[in-house]
Amino acid sequence: MVAKLRLWSIYFKYALSSILYNRLIYAISVGTIAISLLIFGAFVLLSVNVRTWIQGWGQTLSISVYLKDGIDEGTREKIRMAIGTLQGAEIKGFITKEKALQDMKGMLGSQAGLLDGLTRNPLPASFEVAFRNVDRKKFEPKRIKEALEKVAGVDEVQYSEQWLDQFEGLLYVLKVGGLAIGGLLCVAVLFIITNTIKLAIYSRRNEIEIYKLVGATDWYVKAPLLIEGALQGVLGALIALGILSAIHFILSFKAIQVFGLPFMDFVFLKQSYALGILSLGLVLGLLGSFIAIGRFFKF
Amino acid sequence: MIQLFHVSKTFGPTAALKEIDLRIRTGEFVFITGPSGAGKTTLLRLIFGAEPPTEGQIVINGINLGRISGTKLDLLRRKIGFVFQDFKLLNRRTVSQNVALALEVTGEKRSVVRKKTHQMLRAVGLATKEEAFPIELSGGEQQRVAIARAMINDPLILLADEPTGNLDPDITREIMVLFRSINLRGTTVVIATHSRELLRNTDQRIIVLHRGKVLE
Numbered sequence: 001m002v003a004k005l006r007l008w009s010i011y012f013k014y015a016l017s018s019i020l021y022n023r024l025i026y027a028i029s030v031g032t033i034a035i036s037l038l039i040f041g042a043f044v045l046l047s048v049n050v051r052t053w054i055q056g057w058g059q060t061l062s063i064s065v066y067l068k069d070g071i072d073e074g075t076r077e078k079i080r081m082a083i084g085t086l087q088g089a090e091i092k093g094f095i096t097k098e099k100a101l102q103d104m105k106g107m108l109g110s111q112a113g114l115l116d117g118l119t120r121n122p123l124p125a126s127f128e129v130a131f132r133n134v135d136r137k138k139f140e141p142k143r144i145k146e147a148l149e150k151v152a153g154v155d156e157v158q159y160s161e162q163w164l165d166q167f168e169g170l171l172y173v174l175k176v177g178g179l180a181i182g183g184l185l186c187v188a189v190l191f192i193i194t195n196t197i198k199l200a201i202y203s204r205r206n207e208i209e210i211y212k213l214v215g216a217t218d219w220y221v222k223a224p225l226l227i228e229g230a231l232q233g234v235l236g237a238l239i240a241l242g243i244l245s246a247i248h249f250i251l252s253f254k255a256i257q258v259f260g261l262p263f264m265d266f267v268f269l270k271q272s273y274a275l276g277i278l279s280l281g282l283v284l285g286l287l288g289s290f291i292a293i294g295r296f297f298k299f
Numbered sequence: 300m301i302q303l304f305h306v307s308k309t310f311g312p313t314a315a316l317k318e319i320d321l322r323i324r325t326g327e328f329v330f331i332t333g334p335s336g337a338g339k340t341t342l343l344r345l346i347f348g349a350e351p352p353t354e355g356q357i358v359i360n361g362i363n364l365g366r367i368s369g370t371k372l373d374l375l376r377r378k379i380g381f382v383f384q385d386f387k388l389l390n391r392r393t394v395s396q397n398v399a400l401a402l403e404v405t406g407e408k409r410s411v412v413r414k415k416t417h418q419m420l421r422a423v424g425l426a427t428k429e430e431a432f433p434i435e436l437s438g439g440e441q442q443r444v445a446i447a448r449a450m451i452n453d454p455l456i457l458l459a460d461e462p463t464g465n466l467d468p469d470i471t472r473e474i475m476v477l478f479r480s481i482n483l484r485g486t487t488v489v490i491a492t493h494s495r496e497l498l499r500n501t502d503q504r505i506i507v508l509h510r511g512k513v514l515e
Contacts, residue, residue, distance in 0.1 A: 003406035215377030
Protein backbone atom coordinates (compact mmCIF):
# COMPACT_ATOMS: atom_id res chain seq x y z
CA MET A 1 0.00 0.00 0.00
CA VAL A 2 2.76 2.42 1.02
CA ALA A 3 4.77 1.40 -2.05
CA LYS A 4 1.72 2.09 -4.24
CA LEU A 5 1.25 5.54 -2.69
CA ARG A 6 4.93 6.19 -3.27
CA LEU A 7 4.52 5.20 -6.91
CA TRP A 8 1.47 7.46 -7.30
CA SER A 9 3.44 10.38 -5.90
CA ILE A 10 6.11 9.60 -8.52
CA TYR A 11 3.45 9.45 -11.28
CA PHE A 12 2.15 12.89 -10.27
CA LYS A 13 5.69 14.26 -10.04
CA TYR A 14 6.51 13.03 -13.55
CA ALA A 15 3.20 14.31 -14.94
CA LEU A 16 3.73 17.77 -13.46
CA SER A 17 7.36 17.95 -14.58
CA SER A 18 6.27 16.97 -18.10
CA ILE A 19 3.56 19.64 -18.09
CA LEU A 20 6.09 22.24 -16.95
CA TYR A 21 8.60 21.12 -19.56
CA ASN A 22 6.02 21.27 -22.39
CA ARG A 23 4.17 24.19 -20.83
CA LEU A 24 3.48 26.08 -24.06
CA ILE A 25 1.83 23.06 -25.74
CA TYR A 26 -0.16 22.35 -22.59
CA ALA A 27 -1.20 26.01 -22.19
CA ILE A 28 -2.54 26.05 -25.76
CA SER A 29 -4.30 22.73 -25.21
CA VAL A 30 -5.85 23.78 -21.88
CA GLY A 31 -6.91 27.11 -23.42
CA THR A 32 -8.63 25.37 -26.32
CA ILE A 33 -10.35 22.92 -23.99
CA ALA A 34 -11.48 25.84 -21.81
CA ILE A 35 -12.96 27.68 -24.82
CA SER A 36 -14.74 24.54 -26.04
CA LEU A 37 -16.20 23.77 -22.61
CA LEU A 38 -17.07 27.46 -22.20
CA ILE A 39 -19.18 27.40 -25.36
CA PHE A 40 -20.84 24.19 -24.20
CA GLY A 41 -21.31 25.62 -20.69
CA ALA A 42 -22.82 28.82 -22.15
CA PHE A 43 -25.46 26.73 -23.90
CA VAL A 44 -26.20 24.88 -20.68
CA LEU A 45 -26.36 28.17 -18.75
CA LEU A 46 -28.74 29.70 -21.32
CA SER A 47 -30.94 26.60 -21.33
CA VAL A 48 -31.07 26.56 -17.54
CA ASN A 49 -32.07 30.24 -17.45
CA VAL A 50 -34.73 29.93 -20.14
CA ARG A 51 -36.14 26.93 -18.32
CA THR A 52 -36.06 28.80 -15.00
CA TRP A 53 -37.74 31.75 -16.65
CA ILE A 54 -40.48 29.59 -18.16
CA GLN A 55 -41.03 27.81 -14.88
CA GLY A 56 -41.13 31.15 -13.05
CA TRP A 57 -43.59 32.58 -15.53
CA GLY A 58 -45.62 29.41 -15.31
CA GLN A 59 -46.37 30.31 -11.72
CA THR A 60 -48.21 33.43 -12.95
CA LEU A 61 -49.94 32.30 -16.12
CA SER A 62 -52.13 35.02 -17.52
CA ILE A 63 -54.95 35.41 -19.98
CA SER A 64 -56.55 38.39 -21.66
CA VAL A 65 -60.35 38.25 -22.08
CA TYR A 66 -61.36 40.65 -24.89
CA LEU A 67 -64.94 41.93 -24.78
CA LYS A 68 -67.27 42.70 -27.62
CA ASP A 69 -67.99 46.36 -28.27
CA GLY A 70 -71.11 47.90 -26.81
CA ILE A 71 -71.89 45.35 -24.09
CA ASP A 72 -73.75 46.60 -21.03
CA GLU A 73 -72.62 46.67 -17.41
CA GLY A 74 -74.65 43.56 -16.52
CA THR A 75 -72.99 41.44 -19.22
CA ARG A 76 -69.57 42.66 -18.10
CA GLU A 77 -70.39 41.65 -14.49
CA LYS A 78 -71.48 38.20 -15.69
CA ILE A 79 -68.13 37.83 -17.47
CA ARG A 80 -66.34 38.98 -14.31
CA MET A 81 -68.22 36.32 -12.31
CA ALA A 82 -67.47 33.64 -14.90
CA ILE A 83 -63.78 34.44 -14.60
CA GLY A 84 -64.05 34.35 -10.81
CA THR A 85 -65.22 30.73 -10.89
CA LEU A 86 -61.95 29.60 -12.51
CA GLN A 87 -59.49 27.99 -10.07
CA GLY A 88 -56.61 30.27 -9.10
CA ALA A 89 -57.89 33.11 -11.31
CA GLU A 90 -57.44 36.67 -10.17
CA ILE A 91 -58.54 39.68 -12.22
CA LYS A 92 -55.55 41.99 -12.31
CA GLY A 93 -57.36 44.78 -14.06
CA PHE A 94 -59.96 45.94 -16.53
CA ILE A 95 -58.62 47.78 -19.55
CA THR A 96 -61.15 50.03 -21.23
CA LYS A 97 -61.13 50.65 -24.97
CA GLU A 98 -59.74 54.14 -24.33
CA LYS A 99 -56.94 52.80 -22.09
CA ALA A 100 -56.10 50.16 -24.70
CA LEU A 101 -55.80 52.86 -27.37
CA GLN A 102 -53.70 55.00 -25.06
CA ASP A 103 -51.39 52.02 -24.33
CA MET A 104 -51.10 51.33 -28.04
CA LYS A 105 -50.11 54.99 -28.66
CA GLY A 106 -47.56 54.71 -25.89
CA MET A 107 -46.07 51.57 -27.49
CA LEU A 108 -45.94 53.17 -30.92
CA GLY A 109 -44.15 56.22 -29.52
CA SER A 110 -43.20 58.60 -32.33
CA GLN A 111 -45.34 56.58 -34.74
CA ALA A 112 -48.47 57.25 -32.65
CA GLY A 113 -49.71 59.70 -35.27
CA LEU A 114 -50.71 56.71 -37.39
CA LEU A 115 -53.70 56.19 -35.11
CA ASP A 116 -54.95 59.77 -35.55
CA GLY A 117 -56.69 58.90 -38.79
CA LEU A 118 -58.97 56.34 -37.14
CA THR A 119 -62.62 57.29 -37.17
CA ARG A 120 -63.42 54.88 -34.32
CA ASN A 121 -61.42 53.01 -31.67
CA PRO A 122 -60.96 49.44 -33.02
CA LEU A 123 -59.41 48.08 -29.83
CA PRO A 124 -61.55 45.99 -27.49
CA ALA A 125 -61.87 46.38 -23.75
CA SER A 126 -60.38 43.48 -21.82
CA PHE A 127 -60.00 41.79 -18.47
CA GLU A 128 -56.39 40.90 -17.58
CA VAL A 129 -56.48 37.67 -15.57
CA ALA A 130 -53.59 35.98 -13.73
CA PHE A 131 -53.55 32.41 -12.47
CA ARG A 132 -51.46 32.08 -9.34
CA ASN A 133 -49.81 28.86 -8.11
CA VAL A 134 -51.46 26.57 -10.56
CA ASP A 135 -49.91 23.30 -11.64
CA ARG A 136 -48.77 24.05 -15.15
CA LYS A 137 -49.09 20.42 -16.14
CA LYS A 138 -52.75 20.35 -15.08
CA PHE A 139 -53.48 23.83 -16.35
CA GLU A 140 -55.57 23.67 -19.52
CA PRO A 141 -55.69 27.12 -21.06
CA LYS A 142 -57.35 25.85 -24.21
CA ARG A 143 -60.29 24.53 -22.23
CA ILE A 144 -60.54 27.83 -20.30
CA LYS A 145 -60.33 29.77 -23.56
CA GLU A 146 -63.13 27.73 -25.13
CA ALA A 147 -65.34 28.00 -22.04
CA LEU A 148 -64.90 31.75 -21.68
CA GLU A 149 -65.42 32.41 -25.36
CA LYS A 150 -68.86 30.84 -24.99
CA VAL A 151 -69.83 33.42 -22.35
CA ALA A 152 -71.99 36.15 -23.82
CA GLY A 153 -70.11 39.38 -24.49
CA VAL A 154 -66.66 37.72 -24.77
CA ASP A 155 -65.04 38.27 -28.13
CA GLU A 156 -61.75 36.40 -27.78
CA VAL A 157 -59.45 34.95 -25.15
CA GLN A 158 -55.66 35.00 -25.53
CA TYR A 159 -53.43 33.21 -23.06
CA SER A 160 -49.74 33.45 -22.14
CA GLU A 161 -49.27 29.75 -22.87
CA GLN A 162 -48.96 30.74 -26.50
CA TRP A 163 -45.91 32.77 -25.50
CA LEU A 164 -44.66 29.95 -23.32
CA ASP A 165 -45.01 27.49 -26.18
CA GLN A 166 -42.71 29.70 -28.19
CA PHE A 167 -40.20 29.68 -25.35
CA GLU A 168 -40.55 25.93 -24.96
CA GLY A 169 -39.63 25.80 -28.64
CA LEU A 170 -36.64 28.05 -27.98
CA LEU A 171 -35.62 25.81 -25.09
CA TYR A 172 -35.85 22.78 -27.36
CA VAL A 173 -33.69 24.51 -29.99
CA LEU A 174 -31.18 25.43 -27.28
CA LYS A 175 -31.14 21.85 -26.00
CA VAL A 176 -30.70 20.26 -29.40
CA GLY A 177 -28.25 22.94 -30.54
CA GLY A 178 -26.33 22.65 -27.25
CA LEU A 179 -26.13 18.89 -27.54
CA ALA A 180 -25.06 19.00 -31.20
CA ILE A 181 -22.45 21.72 -30.67
CA GLY A 182 -21.44 20.14 -27.35
CA GLY A 183 -20.96 16.78 -29.06
CA LEU A 184 -18.83 18.31 -31.80
CA LEU A 185 -16.80 20.26 -29.25
CA CYS A 186 -16.27 17.07 -27.20
CA VAL A 187 -14.85 15.38 -30.30
CA ALA A 188 -12.61 18.42 -30.87
CA VAL A 189 -11.46 18.38 -27.23
CA LEU A 190 -10.75 14.66 -27.48
CA PHE A 191 -8.71 15.28 -30.62
CA ILE A 192 -6.72 18.08 -28.96
CA ILE A 193 -5.96 16.06 -25.82
CA THR A 194 -5.02 12.98 -27.84
CA ASN A 195 -2.58 15.00 -29.92
CA THR A 196 -1.08 16.80 -26.93
CA ILE A 197 -0.41 13.49 -25.20
CA LYS A 198 0.95 12.06 -28.45
CA LEU A 199 3.38 14.99 -28.64
CA ALA A 200 4.31 14.38 -25.00
CA ILE A 201 4.99 10.72 -25.79
CA TYR A 202 7.10 11.67 -28.83
CA SER A 203 9.11 14.19 -26.83
CA ARG A 204 9.67 11.60 -24.11
CA ARG A 205 10.17 8.49 -26.20
CA ASN A 206 13.82 8.18 -25.11
CA GLU A 207 12.78 8.54 -21.50
CA ILE A 208 10.05 5.93 -21.93
CA GLU A 209 12.54 3.56 -23.59
CA ILE A 210 14.89 3.97 -20.63
CA TYR A 211 12.07 3.35 -18.13
CA LYS A 212 11.30 0.10 -19.91
CA LEU A 213 15.00 -0.82 -19.93
CA VAL A 214 15.21 -0.55 -16.16
CA GLY A 215 12.14 -2.73 -15.69
CA ALA A 216 9.35 -0.16 -15.36
CA THR A 217 5.93 -1.71 -15.82
CA ASP A 218 3.69 -0.43 -18.61
CA TRP A 219 1.49 1.17 -15.98
CA TYR A 220 4.49 3.11 -14.63
CA VAL A 221 4.90 4.71 -18.05
CA LYS A 222 1.19 5.15 -18.77
CA ALA A 223 -0.02 6.52 -15.43
CA PRO A 224 1.75 9.93 -15.68
CA LEU A 225 0.39 10.32 -19.24
CA LEU A 226 -3.15 9.58 -18.06
CA ILE A 227 -2.69 12.09 -15.23
CA GLU A 228 -1.46 14.69 -17.73
CA GLY A 229 -4.60 14.21 -19.84
CA ALA A 230 -6.89 14.31 -16.81
CA LEU A 231 -5.22 17.47 -15.50
CA GLN A 232 -5.63 19.16 -18.89
CA GLY A 233 -9.33 18.31 -18.99
CA VAL A 234 -9.99 19.36 -15.39
CA LEU A 235 -7.97 22.58 -15.73
CA GLY A 236 -9.79 23.46 -18.96
CA ALA A 237 -13.16 22.79 -17.28
CA LEU A 238 -12.22 24.87 -14.22
CA ILE A 239 -11.19 27.80 -16.42
CA ALA A 240 -14.43 27.48 -18.44
CA LEU A 241 -16.50 27.45 -15.22
CA GLY A 242 -14.52 30.41 -13.90
CA ILE A 243 -15.24 32.45 -17.04
CA LEU A 244 -18.91 31.38 -17.00
CA SER A 245 -19.14 32.45 -13.38
CA ALA A 246 -17.57 35.82 -14.25
CA ILE A 247 -20.03 36.28 -17.15
CA HIS A 248 -22.90 35.41 -14.80
CA PHE A 249 -21.58 37.88 -12.23
CA ILE A 250 -21.46 40.70 -14.79
CA LEU A 251 -24.87 39.89 -16.34
CA SER A 252 -26.61 39.52 -13.00
CA PHE A 253 -26.19 43.30 -12.54
CA LYS A 254 -27.97 44.12 -15.77
CA ALA A 255 -31.73 44.08 -16.26
CA ILE A 256 -32.17 41.65 -19.12
CA GLN A 257 -35.24 41.76 -21.26
CA VAL A 258 -36.45 39.11 -23.65
CA PHE A 259 -39.05 40.17 -26.23
CA GLY A 260 -39.71 43.24 -24.13
CA LEU A 261 -40.46 41.15 -21.05
CA PRO A 262 -38.12 41.37 -18.07
CA PHE A 263 -36.04 38.25 -17.66
CA MET A 264 -36.33 36.68 -14.25
CA ASP A 265 -33.29 36.28 -11.99
CA PHE A 266 -30.26 35.26 -14.04
CA VAL A 267 -29.27 32.06 -12.28
CA PHE A 268 -25.90 30.29 -12.39
CA LEU A 269 -25.46 26.59 -13.07
CA LYS A 270 -26.53 24.29 -10.29
CA GLN A 271 -23.74 22.47 -8.48
CA SER A 272 -24.65 19.25 -10.29
CA TYR A 273 -24.30 20.93 -13.72
CA ALA A 274 -20.96 22.50 -12.74
CA LEU A 275 -19.77 19.11 -11.49
CA GLY A 276 -21.03 17.63 -14.75
CA ILE A 277 -18.87 20.01 -16.81
CA LEU A 278 -15.90 19.27 -14.53
CA SER A 279 -16.48 15.53 -14.91
CA LEU A 280 -16.81 15.96 -18.66
CA GLY A 281 -13.39 17.65 -18.71
CA LEU A 282 -11.93 14.84 -16.60
CA VAL A 283 -13.47 12.07 -18.73
CA LEU A 284 -12.40 13.73 -21.99
CA GLY A 285 -8.89 14.18 -20.61
CA LEU A 286 -8.60 10.56 -19.55
CA LEU A 287 -10.16 9.29 -22.77
CA GLY A 288 -7.86 11.46 -24.91
CA SER A 289 -4.80 10.14 -23.05
CA PHE A 290 -6.12 6.61 -23.28
CA ILE A 291 -6.49 6.87 -27.06
CA ALA A 292 -3.02 8.43 -27.46
CA ILE A 293 -1.38 5.84 -25.21
CA GLY A 294 -3.22 3.04 -26.96
CA ARG A 295 -1.52 3.98 -30.21
CA PHE A 296 1.90 3.50 -28.62
CA PHE A 297 1.37 0.77 -26.07
CA LYS A 298 -0.85 -2.21 -25.77
CA PHE A 299 -3.17 -2.08 -22.76
CA MET B 300 21.62 -19.37 -16.47
CA ILE B 301 20.81 -18.27 -20.02
CA GLN B 302 19.62 -20.94 -22.46
CA LEU B 303 18.68 -20.52 -26.10
CA PHE B 304 17.11 -23.42 -27.99
CA HIS B 305 17.03 -23.20 -31.80
CA VAL B 306 16.43 -19.46 -31.69
CA SER B 307 15.88 -17.62 -34.97
CA LYS B 308 14.91 -14.03 -35.55
CA THR B 309 13.88 -12.50 -38.82
CA PHE B 310 13.02 -8.90 -39.69
CA GLY B 311 10.87 -9.11 -42.78
CA PRO B 312 12.91 -11.06 -45.34
CA THR B 313 16.18 -10.61 -43.40
CA ALA B 314 17.32 -13.32 -41.00
CA ALA B 315 19.19 -11.68 -38.10
CA LEU B 316 19.72 -14.92 -36.15
CA LYS B 317 19.56 -18.49 -37.40
CA GLU B 318 18.99 -21.54 -35.22
CA ILE B 319 21.04 -20.38 -32.25
CA ASP B 320 21.67 -22.93 -29.50
CA LEU B 321 23.49 -21.38 -26.59
CA ARG B 322 24.05 -21.91 -22.92
CA ILE B 323 25.65 -19.35 -20.62
CA ARG B 324 26.19 -20.56 -17.06
CA THR B 325 25.44 -18.51 -13.94
CA GLY B 326 28.39 -16.30 -13.02
CA GLU B 327 30.07 -16.67 -16.42
CA PHE B 328 31.81 -13.79 -18.22
CA VAL B 329 31.15 -14.04 -21.95
CA PHE B 330 32.04 -11.95 -24.96
CA ILE B 331 29.84 -12.09 -28.03
CA THR B 332 31.69 -10.87 -31.05
CA GLY B 333 31.41 -10.69 -34.79
CA PRO B 334 31.32 -8.13 -37.58
CA SER B 335 28.65 -5.45 -37.82
CA GLY B 336 25.33 -7.01 -38.74
CA ALA B 337 26.29 -10.41 -37.34
CA GLY B 338 23.33 -10.31 -34.93
CA LYS B 339 25.07 -9.36 -31.63
CA THR B 340 22.62 -6.63 -30.64
CA THR B 341 19.63 -8.72 -31.71
CA LEU B 342 20.86 -11.59 -29.54
CA LEU B 343 21.15 -9.32 -26.48
CA ARG B 344 17.72 -7.80 -27.12
CA LEU B 345 16.21 -11.28 -27.32
CA ILE B 346 17.87 -12.33 -24.03
CA PHE B 347 16.53 -9.11 -22.47
CA GLY B 348 13.04 -9.89 -23.72
CA ALA B 349 12.84 -6.64 -25.68
CA GLU B 350 11.77 -8.68 -28.70
CA PRO B 351 10.38 -12.18 -29.09
CA PRO B 352 12.26 -14.73 -31.20
CA THR B 353 10.63 -15.72 -34.48
CA GLU B 354 11.38 -19.34 -33.62
CA GLY B 355 12.83 -21.21 -30.66
CA GLN B 356 12.80 -20.77 -26.89
CA ILE B 357 14.78 -18.57 -24.53
CA VAL B 358 15.02 -19.55 -20.87
CA ILE B 359 16.42 -17.16 -18.29
CA ASN B 360 16.99 -18.62 -14.81
CA GLY B 361 14.40 -21.28 -15.49
CA ILE B 362 11.80 -18.83 -16.86
CA ASN B 363 10.75 -19.33 -20.46
CA LEU B 364 10.42 -15.82 -21.94
CA GLY B 365 7.86 -17.07 -24.44
CA ARG B 366 5.51 -17.99 -21.63
CA ILE B 367 5.52 -14.66 -19.79
CA SER B 368 4.50 -11.20 -20.87
CA GLY B 369 3.49 -7.80 -19.57
CA THR B 370 4.27 -7.12 -15.93
CA LYS B 371 5.99 -10.49 -15.38
CA LEU B 372 8.45 -9.68 -18.14
CA ASP B 373 8.99 -6.18 -16.70
CA LEU B 374 9.72 -7.71 -13.30
CA LEU B 375 12.19 -10.17 -14.85
CA ARG B 376 13.96 -7.25 -16.57
CA ARG B 377 14.70 -5.80 -13.15
CA LYS B 378 16.99 -8.80 -12.70
CA ILE B 379 18.78 -8.06 -15.98
CA GLY B 380 20.94 -4.94 -16.25
CA PHE B 381 21.58 -3.47 -19.69
CA VAL B 382 24.43 -1.14 -20.70
CA PHE B 383 24.58 0.54 -24.11
CA GLN B 384 27.23 2.10 -26.28
CA ASP B 385 25.35 5.43 -26.23
CA PHE B 386 24.78 5.18 -22.43
CA LYS B 387 21.04 6.03 -22.67
CA LEU B 388 21.04 8.51 -19.81
CA LEU B 389 18.40 11.16 -19.20
CA ASN B 390 20.12 14.49 -19.74
CA ARG B 391 17.45 16.41 -17.81
CA ARG B 392 18.22 14.42 -14.67
CA THR B 393 21.24 14.43 -12.43
CA VAL B 394 23.63 11.49 -12.16
CA SER B 395 22.03 10.27 -8.92
CA GLN B 396 18.51 10.66 -10.38
CA ASN B 397 19.54 8.59 -13.40
CA VAL B 398 20.90 5.81 -11.21
CA ALA B 399 17.97 6.01 -8.77
CA LEU B 400 15.51 5.54 -11.65
CA ALA B 401 16.04 1.78 -11.73
CA LEU B 402 15.09 1.53 -8.04
CA GLU B 403 12.27 4.09 -8.18
CA VAL B 404 10.34 2.01 -10.69
CA THR B 405 10.20 -0.80 -8.12
CA GLY B 406 8.43 1.46 -5.60
CA GLU B 407 11.35 1.21 -3.20
CA LYS B 408 11.48 3.56 -0.16
CA ARG B 409 13.09 6.93 -0.82
CA SER B 410 15.63 6.46 1.99
CA VAL B 411 16.69 3.09 0.55
CA VAL B 412 16.87 4.57 -2.96
CA ARG B 413 19.10 7.42 -1.71
CA LYS B 414 21.37 5.08 0.25
CA LYS B 415 21.82 2.49 -2.50
CA THR B 416 22.31 5.16 -5.17
CA HIS B 417 25.06 6.75 -3.13
CA GLN B 418 26.71 3.37 -2.50
CA MET B 419 26.54 2.42 -6.17
CA LEU B 420 28.01 5.74 -7.34
CA ARG B 421 30.84 5.30 -4.85
CA ALA B 422 31.44 1.79 -6.21
CA VAL B 423 31.90 3.15 -9.73
CA GLY B 424 34.02 6.08 -8.54
CA LEU B 425 31.47 8.86 -9.10
CA ALA B 426 30.59 9.83 -5.52
CA THR B 427 31.59 13.42 -6.18
CA LYS B 428 29.47 13.74 -9.32
CA GLU B 429 26.07 12.87 -7.85
CA GLU B 430 24.52 16.25 -8.59
CA ALA B 431 26.14 16.69 -12.00
CA PHE B 432 24.16 16.30 -15.20
CA PRO B 433 25.23 13.67 -17.77
CA ILE B 434 26.35 16.28 -20.33
CA GLU B 435 28.82 17.62 -17.77
CA LEU B 436 30.58 14.22 -17.64
CA SER B 437 33.16 12.56 -19.88
CA GLY B 438 32.20 9.54 -21.97
CA GLY B 439 33.82 7.15 -19.51
CA GLU B 440 32.01 8.75 -16.59
CA GLN B 441 28.69 8.57 -18.41
CA GLN B 442 29.26 4.88 -19.07
CA ARG B 443 30.00 4.33 -15.38
CA VAL B 444 26.70 6.04 -14.53
CA ALA B 445 24.96 3.66 -16.94
CA ILE B 446 26.72 0.68 -15.31
CA ALA B 447 25.73 1.94 -11.84
CA ARG B 448 22.12 2.17 -13.01
CA ALA B 449 22.27 -1.33 -14.48
CA MET B 450 23.74 -2.72 -11.25
CA ILE B 451 21.65 -0.96 -8.60
CA ASN B 452 19.00 -3.70 -8.53
CA ASP B 453 21.67 -6.38 -7.98
CA PRO B 454 20.85 -8.06 -11.30
CA LEU B 455 21.61 -11.71 -11.97
CA ILE B 456 22.70 -10.87 -15.50
CA LEU B 457 24.43 -7.81 -16.94
CA LEU B 458 24.17 -7.35 -20.69
CA ALA B 459 26.37 -4.75 -22.39
CA ASP B 460 26.11 -3.78 -26.04
CA GLU B 461 29.40 -2.28 -27.29
CA PRO B 462 29.92 -0.63 -23.88
CA THR B 463 33.35 0.75 -24.83
CA GLY B 464 32.54 1.63 -28.42
CA ASN B 465 32.71 5.38 -27.74
CA LEU B 466 35.56 5.33 -25.28
CA ASP B 467 39.33 5.73 -25.59
CA PRO B 468 41.67 2.82 -24.66
CA ASP B 469 42.48 4.01 -21.12
CA ILE B 470 38.83 4.50 -20.23
CA THR B 471 38.01 1.19 -21.93
CA ARG B 472 40.42 -0.58 -19.56
CA GLU B 473 38.78 1.13 -16.54
CA ILE B 474 35.32 0.06 -17.67
CA MET B 475 36.46 -3.52 -18.28
CA VAL B 476 37.94 -3.64 -14.78
CA LEU B 477 34.54 -2.54 -13.49
CA PHE B 478 32.79 -5.33 -15.44
CA ARG B 479 35.23 -7.91 -14.08
CA SER B 480 34.64 -6.78 -10.50
CA ILE B 481 30.88 -7.03 -11.09
CA ASN B 482 31.38 -10.55 -12.45
CA LEU B 483 33.47 -11.50 -9.44
CA ARG B 484 30.46 -10.65 -7.24
CA GLY B 485 28.56 -13.44 -9.02
CA THR B 486 26.73 -11.55 -11.76
CA THR B 487 26.68 -13.19 -15.18
CA VAL B 488 28.19 -10.69 -17.63
CA VAL B 489 27.55 -10.83 -21.38
CA ILE B 490 29.34 -8.22 -23.48
CA ALA B 491 28.72 -7.77 -27.19
CA THR B 492 31.67 -6.16 -28.94
CA HIS B 493 33.38 -6.08 -32.29
CA SER B 494 36.56 -4.64 -30.74
CA ARG B 495 39.51 -7.00 -31.31
CA GLU B 496 41.46 -4.95 -28.78
CA LEU B 497 39.01 -5.89 -26.08
CA LEU B 498 39.23 -9.59 -26.91
CA ARG B 499 43.03 -9.73 -27.13
CA ASN B 500 44.67 -11.38 -24.13
CA THR B 501 41.35 -12.28 -22.56
CA ASP B 502 40.83 -15.67 -21.01
CA GLN B 503 37.04 -15.30 -21.01
CA ARG B 504 34.71 -17.31 -23.22
CA ILE B 505 34.17 -15.77 -26.65
CA ILE B 506 31.11 -16.54 -28.77
CA VAL B 507 31.56 -15.58 -32.40
CA LEU B 508 28.54 -14.70 -34.49
CA HIS B 509 28.66 -14.57 -38.24
CA ARG B 510 25.63 -13.82 -40.40
CA GLY B 511 23.32 -14.78 -37.57
CA LYS B 512 25.00 -18.09 -36.77
CA VAL B 513 27.25 -19.10 -33.86
CA LEU B 514 30.77 -20.06 -34.88
CA GLU B 515 32.07 -20.55 -31.31
